[in-house]
Amino acid sequence: MKADLIAQLQGLEEEGTVAVQEAPPESLEGLRVELLGRKGRLTGILRHVVQLAPEDRPVVGAEANRVKQALSELLDARAAEAGPAEALGPLEDLTLPGRRRWRGGLHPVTQTVNEICDIFRDLGFSRVSGPEAETLDYNFTKLNIPLDHPAADMHDTFFLNEGVVLRTHTSPVQARTMERCAPPVRVVVPGMCYRRDAWDASHAPAFEQIEGLAVDEGISFVDFRATIDEFVRRFFGPATRTRFRPSYFPFTEPSAEVDVSCQICGGSGCSACKGTGWMEIMGAGMVHPKVFANVGYDPERYTGFAFGMGPARITMLRHRIPDIRLLYENDMRFLEQFA
Ligand code: DAH
16 A cells, blocks of 8 residues: 555656646646646545555655655746746636726825916916025015014024025015016915924924915005905805904015805804814915015005915815824825825
8 A cells, every 4th residue: 555655656756747848838837736736636646645554654745745846846947947927827817807007196285286376377376486495585584584583483494504494485485576577476386385393283394385476556455355255265165254364474564364264164163163163274464565675676666465375274174184194194095085
């Protein structure tokens, strides 16, 4: 019995060796299954091991392992020779379902930025940009923020070189635009800004802003309000109300913060608006005469308004996103909801 099994194993080795050597590459996998698979010929022989005397079993087992190893190495060697594609056997399986291609999409904040800029384009504003590495002069001084003034501390600034910072807001592009263009001017400026804020649910150290600026002869507070009201109705919907609250910015006088009626409760008060019925969407105001003087515009002749808003915050209000970090972690499970 023992000798018989050993002879069968050796027979399998010889036959198998010839078969593997002669097989075309595409039938190698089939041959592996036939010889060494769970229901293959080697397993068939080993089924009889249980009938052996206990002391004979290890001998036959060792021979079986040797044969298996030899054939397996030979199969690997032939498969490697044939190259990876053929080693896998025929590649076309017409019953496989089609593969879904991965489709990219715009980030939810980019979608908000584009929608806001498109609305202002319809109102006559061009879209421009400015540098993210900015001088202290443009980031603060030209905007009527003296460097030793507490307003400069409002921005926790990243310094790059002597006198050069990562801009803390998009407002410096107001000054750059006015120095470059004679009035009338109407621009919106989307871009990244940087502040040394720690990450938390409502702060990111790098974030988007959209600046707006309109300057001409005879622009009044009424034009300012009408423009912002029109933007709010188009962006948030015709039923949305707008409220201007007095505020302070060094580069505008008067200054305001603009609130819209809460997008969640419609104004009756809920947890999202902390019971006030309002949500803040931007800082704004009439351009300060000193800013005009700093960029070479005649403050006696020209007036204008400016505003600055955070599209990440607006995206959060709009989609009820509870934590700003979700917008910057690039988790596909989150982002795919906005594709
Ligand atoms: N630059 C301000 C900030 O970063 C936002 C701002 C407020 C911009 C009022 C303006 C404005 O143009 O008029 O907080």
